Amino acid sequence: MTAEIRDAILDSAATLQRLAGDAAAIAAIAGIVDLAVAALGRGNKLLLCGNGGSAADAQHWAGELVSRFHYDRPGLPAIALTTDSSILTGIGNDYGYERVFARQVEALGAAGDVLFALSTSGRSPNVLAALRAAKAKGMATAGFTGQGGGEMPPLCDLLLRAPAESTPRIQEAHEVAGHIICAEIERRLFPRAP
Template sequence: MDLKQSIINSINVKEKVLQNSDLLHRLEDAITLCVESLKSGGTLFFCGNGGSAADAQHLAAELSGRFNYDRNPLSAEALHCNTSFLTAVANDYGFDYVFSRLLQANAKEGDVLIGLSTSGNSSNMIQVFQTANEMNVKSIALTGLDGGKLKNYADILLNVPSNQTPRIQESHILIGHILCEYIEKIIFPMK
């Protein structure tokens, strides 16, 4: 077992993120978009499949709960937390619509959709991003290497320079934590 090599591989992907000035500029744009939405009474809606669903729920909780310090809650929600809704929609309409139907029911112009997808090609993710576009809801996609099909629908693409799912997910948490950190700092500056 070469445990150190696994750690080095993870660090190498994060080094690529660090060196990608275009990606960092798009991350700044994402932070600004989220701050503007939240300051104007908007909500951030997160979604993802599998491990990305867990990461999406985690990031929503960092904002609606707390991240680094006590402050008022921010309006952030993961679209996949209601299992009764998910299973009903999957059964009645198909799994492609589990996120888009809930976004359609709850989102409004000025809100932001944040989707995590390592491939950028999951059909339910494409559907929710198309729905966001139809509703004039801005969107941010966290993906892997080339962004997959989501790059065609997202207002802001944050694509991790890797094609390995675990490394992409690790970097999504890094990017997501930076997003939460700066949203919190900007909206609730420490006195």
């Protein structure tokens, strides 16, 4: 069992090494930071969605932005569309699970906002529907997926493709990218005195 644990850690580390050496991924992360900073700086907000572990990432990143990341500063408007059980079950019941995020984007999104859409496969119907709804509202779209990309590329203004095929490794790369994005948003909007 010890060997399996070590192998899993090494596999995760190898994914992060590939991420660090992936110029397109680095550019996507930097672009997503720029997009979010511009939107938040002009008074817009971030909406975030995903399923399963990606839902947890959406909630985690929204929490880092609304509360704080490295240091105290004003809260930032970031809403995880994965958290309200009454909304999720109501939309799921009335419109179908495919619409659980799109309906919230239609209700809460505005032109100039940014949707962070997470799908390790790039094929989650409810995430794709949310991206289409965001485009219809005049929102910017930032996607987080695996190396294949699925159906997300044409729906995303910026797309981070984690350099992995397995869901756990993709999610681990997304989590590192999410922390970088939250840290950079905080640093750029609320720089600390040296």
